[in-house]
Amino acid sequence: MIHFILNRILWLVPVVIVVAAVTFFLMYRAPGGPWDREKPLPAVTVEQLNRKFNLDKPRWLDTQGFQDELSDGEQNPYTLGKTLLNTQFFNYLKNVFSGDLGPTYASRGTESVQDLIVKKFPISLKLGIVAVLFAIVVGIPLGLAAGLRQNSSIDYVCMFASTLGIAVPTFVSGLILLIFMSRLLHISPIRSPDEWHGLFSTAFILPGIVLGLGTTAYVTRLTRASVLEVKGNDYIRTARAKGLGAPAVTTRHILRNALLPVVTILGPAAADLITGSIIIETIFGAPGLGSTFVTSIGKRDYSALVGITIFYAMLIALANLLVDISYGFLDPRIRTSR
Amino acid sequence: MTAREPIADLVLESPPLAGQIEETPTLASLGDLTMRTKPRSLWSDAWRRFRKNKIALVGLGYLIFLIFVAIFAPALATQNPVKSDVATAGTLRQAAWIEDPNPLKTGDWAYPLGTDSIGRDVWSRLVYGTRVSLIVGLIPMLVILLIGVPFGLAAGYMGGRVDNLMMRITDVVYAFPALLLAIIMQISFGSTMFGQLLNGLVLLFLSLSIVNWTGVARLVRGTALSLTEKEFVESARASGASHTRIVSKHIFPNTLSAIIVAAAFIIPSAIIAEAVLSYLGVGLRPSVDPNTPFPTSWGQMILEGSKFWQAQLWMLLGPALAIALITLAFTFVGDGLRDALDPRQGE
Numbered sequence: 175m176i177h178f179i180l181n182r183i184l185w186l187v188p189v190v191i192v193v194a195a196v197t198f199f200l201m202y203r204a205p206g207g208p209w210d211r212e213k214p215l216p217a218v219t220v221e222q223l224n225r226k227f228n229l230d231k232p233r234w235l236d237t238q239g240f241q242d243e244l245s246d247g248e249q250n251p252y253t254l255g256k257t258l259l260n261t262q263f264f265n266y267l268k269n270v271f272s273g274d275l276g277p278t279y280a281s282r283g284t285e286s287v288q289d290l291i292v293k294k295f296p297i298s299l300k301l302g303i304v305a306v307l308f309a310i311v312v313g314i315p316l317g318l319a320a321g322l323r324q325n326s327s328i329d330y331v332c333m334f335a336s337t338l339g340i341a342v343p344t345f346v347s348g349l350i351l352l353i354f355m356s357r358l359l360h361i362s363p364i365r366s367p368d369e370w371h372g373l374f375s376t377a378f379i380l381p382g383i384v385l386g387l388g389t390t391a392y393v394t395r396l397t398r399a400s401v402l403e404v405k406g407n408d409y410i411r412t413a414r415a416k417g418l419g420a421p422a423v424t425t426r427h428i429l430r431n432a433l434l435p436v437v438t439i440l441g442p443a444a445a446d447l448i449t450g451s452i453i454i455e456t457i458f459g460a461p462g463l464g465s466t467f468v469t470s471i472g473k474r475d476y477s478a479l480v481g482i483t484i485f486y487a488m489l490i491a492l493a494n495l496l497v498d499i500s501y502g503f504l505d506p507r508i509r510t511s512r
Numbered sequence: 513m514t515a516r517e518p519i520a521d522l523v524l525e526s527p528p529l530a531g532q533i534e535e536t537p538t539l540a541s542l543g544d545l546t547m548r549t550k551p552r553s554l555w556s557d558a559w560r561r562f563r564k565n566k567i568a569l570v571g572l573g574y575l576i577f578l579i580f581v582a583i584f585a586p587a588l589a590t591q592n593p594v595k596s597d598v599a600t601a602g603t604l605r606q607a608a609w610i611e612d613p614n615p616l617k618t619g620d621w622a623y624p625l626g627t628d629s630i631g632r633d634v635w636s637r638l639v640y641g642t643r644v645s646l647i648v649g650l651i652p653m654l655v656i657l658l659i660g661v662p663f664g665l666a667a668g669y670m671g672g673r674v675d676n677l678m679m680r681i682t683d684v685v686y687a688f689p690a691l692l693l694a695i696i697m698q699i700s701f702g703s704t705m706f707g708q709l710l711n712g713l714v715l716l717f718l719s720l721s722i723v724n725w726t727g728v729a730r731l732v733r734g735t736a737l738s739l740t741e742k743e744f745v746e747s748a749r750a751s752g753a754s755h756t757r758i759v760s761k762h763i764f765p766n767t768l769s770a771i772i773v774a775a776a777f778i779i780p781s782a783i784i785a786e787a788v789l790s791y792l793g794v795g796l797r798p799s800v801d802p803n804t805p806f807p808t809s810w811g812q813m814i815l816e817g818s819k820f821w822q823a824q825l826w827m828l829l830g831p832a833l834a835i836a837l838i839t840l841a842f843t844f845v846g847d848g849l850r851d852a853l854d855p856r857q858g859e
Contacts, residue, residue, distance in 0.1 A: 189687040196693070200700040341843035342836045343784040345791065349814065349832045353821065449691045453788060457818070467692075468792055471699060479699075483692045491687050 178502070182495050186488065193487040194270055194480070198263055201476040202233060232261045275481035279474075287481030291463060298455065298462035302447050304382025309389040309443070314436070317397025318429060324402060332394055339391025345453040348384040352457065355380075381458040385450045389443045396439055400432040407431075437501055444493030448486050558769070561852040568848020571841040578838065582643040589636035590622055593807045594800055596631035597623075604629065604824040625826040628816055637808050638830050644796060644809035645838055648716055648786040649779035655721035656778055660728030661764075661771060667729070668736025669759055679733065686726040694719040694785060698794035711806055712797040716789070720782045728774050735767045769853035776846035780839040787811030787835050791818075810834050 232238070240258040248254055269276060275287035320332035339347075404410065405428060413427045451464035459465070463482060470478040552560075562568060581588060591597070597605075603614065605627040612618045619626065625634040667678040697719040701707040707715040739745060740763065748758050789795035790811025799807045810831035817828030 185683070189684055192684045193688055196688070197696055200696045203700045337843060337847070338840070341780065341840040343787070343839065345784065345788055346832050346836045346839075349818065349828060350836070353825065353829060353832075356822075357825070445689060448689060449788075452691070453791070456792070471695065471792065471794060474699075479696060483689065483696065486689050486692060487687055490689060494687075 179495075179499055182498060186491050186495075189491050190270065190484060190488060191267065194267055194484055195263070197480045197483045198266065201480050231265070234261055234263050235259070236261050270484060275484065276477050278470075278478045278481075279476060287478050290466065290478060291482065291485055294461065294463040294466045297460055298451050298464055300378050301382045301385055301451055301454070301460065301462060304378050305386030305389060305447055305450075306440075306443070308383050308386040309393045313390040313393030314397050314429075314433070317394040318401055318424070318432075320394070321398040321401025321405065321432070322424070322428075329398075332398065336391040336394040339387050340395070344384055344388055344450045345457075347387055348381070348454055348457050351380070351384055377460070381454050381460055384458075385447060385454045388446055388450065389439070392439050392443070393436055396436050397432060400435045401428060404428050404432045434501075434504055437504060438497060441494040441497035445490045448489065554769075558849075558852040562848050565848040565851060567844050568851075571844030571848065574837065574841040575845065578642050578646060578841075581639060582646050585639050585643060589633070589639045590624060591633035591636045592802050593632060593636040593640045594802050594804070597627055597633070598631060602629075604820060604827075605631075606824065607826050625830050626824050628813075628824070628827050629820055634813075634824075634826050634830055637813055638810070638834060640807050641810040641813060641831065641834065644713070644786070644806050645783050645835070647806075648713070648720065648809070649783040649842070651717045652720040652724070652782040653775050653778045655717060656725045656728055657771065657775060659721070660725035661732050661767075663725070664729040664732025664734075665736050665759055665764060665767070668733040669740055669755070669763060671737065671740065675733070675737070679730075682726045682729050685723055686730075688723050690723045691785060691788065693723050694789060695792065695794055697722065698789055702794060702797075708797065711799050711804065712795070713806060716786055716795060719789070720785050724778065724781070728771065728778070731770055731774055732767050735770055736763050739763050739766055773846060773850045773853060776842060776849050780842035780846075783835070783842075784839060787814065791815045 236258055239260065240254060243254060243257050266276060273288065275291070277284070277286050278290055316332045316336075320329040323329055410423065410427055413423050418427075448464075451462060452467055453464070454460070455462045455465035456468050463485075467479065467482050470482070605623055606612055606619050607624065607626045610619045610626075623633050623635065625638065628634055628637070663678065663682075667675045698707075698712075698715065701715050702712065709715070745758060745762050748762050753761075786795055787810055790809050791814050793815060795811055796806070796809045798812065801807075813831035814828060814835075817824075817826075817831060821828035
């Protein structure tokens with residue numbers, strides 16, 4: 175088990191390197207430099223800024239410096255390698271692994287990307303927690319009810335609702351809900367930025383639920399499918415035969431075994447929630463990391479875009495890792511087979 | 513965007529084995545015995561099951577309807593989708609059935625769903641938007657299959673080290689948040705020559721397929737891996753069939769039903785991704801050419817509509833409903849296909 179966990183944690187390293195390299199490459203290609211303003215900055219300032227952020231160095235490999243040193247008679251491969259890799263990308267990568275994602279270009283270096291993430295991410299996280307809680311609190315009972323009464327009207331309603339939830343993107347259901355609330359119920363779910371702080375702000379409820387709709391639908395479907403599978407097992411019949419009441423059979427025997435596969439969904443759900451949060455935060459005006467990502471697109475703040483992308487990739491990889499580990503703990507069969 | 517199919521790579525076996533069915537001697541070859549019924553192929557069997565599924569048929573019917581809308585868009589549109597009606601440009605004409613004290617705002621059946629902020633007909637834009645949605649679902653799906661299927665077949669059939677290496681590559685690509693990469697691709701290539709081909713559609717095809725092939729690759733690899741150990745593959749190998757022949761005649765046909773089901777779910781997720789990108793302003797480029805075949809997309813309309821919906825509801829509600837319906841139709845068809853092609857998978 176420990177070997178497995180370590181293996182998976184080490185696996186994060188190449189993931190981060192590849193994600194960083196690809197985003198870095200694409201952002202380097204993007205039009206417009208970080209210092210482009212409506213009024214051009216003086217050349218001296220640009221040069222200073224470039225030097226400050228290491229932008230005067232070669233992009234990928236410093237072959238020039240490498241050859242210079244080689245012709246100077248430098249033999250030590252360590253020094254040579256260090257010169258070759260003293261470039262924008264590898265310096266950035268080094269900083270990433272020590273937790274420094276560099277300064278945001280929009281602030282011209284007064285704010286770092288990790289500070290931005292620390293400031294904005296809690297709001298996204300709270301939305302995500304509301305979404306996951308909603309998915310669990312609503313999805314599991316619905317799936318259980320549908321599975322226990324297969325082919326009943328409850329089952330059909332739950333299945334239809336979950337198909338809707340899976341098919342219709344949160345992006346569209348969020349907008350439709352927004353229209354519905356303000357046209358028919360005359361409530362505006364869009365709040366001012368100050369209302370998004372504090373742990374128990376009501377502002378989170380509606381966007382959080384919308385964010386969780388897709389996950390809720392998946393949880394419902396999966397719970398139902400695995401309840402149907404568990405229901406037919408011999409040990410359920412045994413439990414009934416020994417005179418155990420229906421609630422005890424349902425909770426202790428059916429539900430406990432049926433929930434196992436549901437855990438696996440939380441990995442893909444993390445990716446889904448991150449993608450969803452970008453849209454939902456924009457629609458509902460929540461000042462979280464997702465909407466920051468969107469505003470960074472408009473501002474062409476490339477360092478923030480690269481940094482947030484790496485952060486999100488890490489988050490998704492970690493969520494998958496956690497799911498694998500928790501699955502190992504929950505299912506003894508997997509534990510012993512390793 | 514819907515979550516990637518969580519169960520997909522656990523499905524190791526696809527039950528109907530086309531290769532086997534082909535190879536069993538038919539009754540007709542056993543002399544005088546005539547057959548009472550025609551032998552049913554895997555596909556006609558699947559079609560029979562699919563036909564019984566009413567919801568899937570409704571979905572299929574709606575999609576066929578949309579294909580017609582896309583082809584005959586010029587006939588169905590009441591106005592040119594990029595031409596603005598200067599008179600109502602600032603006033604936002606309401607939908608046809610809405611009365612308003614201002615005569616310029618009162619609905620007119622020449623503009624069934626009203627006009628947008630610069631006086632373009634919402635209905636006509638909606639009709640033309642069907643084209644973008646369908647093509648942006650279809651072509652990335654084909655590209656994804658073209659990358660994912662050979663990759664998965666190769667990994668699954670070769671096995672061992674090659675398989676291990678190829679799956680590590682997919683693992684890294686899989687970890688990439690698909691939408692974020694698509695956004696970054698759009699920003700990076702958006703203003704290049706390539707990015708402007710067909711209003712940016714070509715770039716969209718690429719952005720939407722570049723990381724999403726991993727799901728198909730894993731699915732095909734899993735199926736191929738379990739098939740290589742089956743007796744009929746072994747007997748083909750023993751009778752001297754080449755690797756190409758084994759893969760193309762025995763393995764690939766048996767992965768096909770899983771691929772079709774996966775494809776049915778890739779299309780709506782590509783459609784949603786396009787809408788999201790356009791909503792974020794990095795998707796399709798707005799067009800002013802009155803003759804362009806792809807003038808706008810529903811995602812772009814949502815972006816415009818989300819600024820004005822309080823004054824002109826249909827600017828937002830129209831495209832939002834259109835996207836909801838098309839993704840729903842594809843999901844119905846996809847579920848129907850899964851039940852029809854893979855009866856054991858059905859719940």
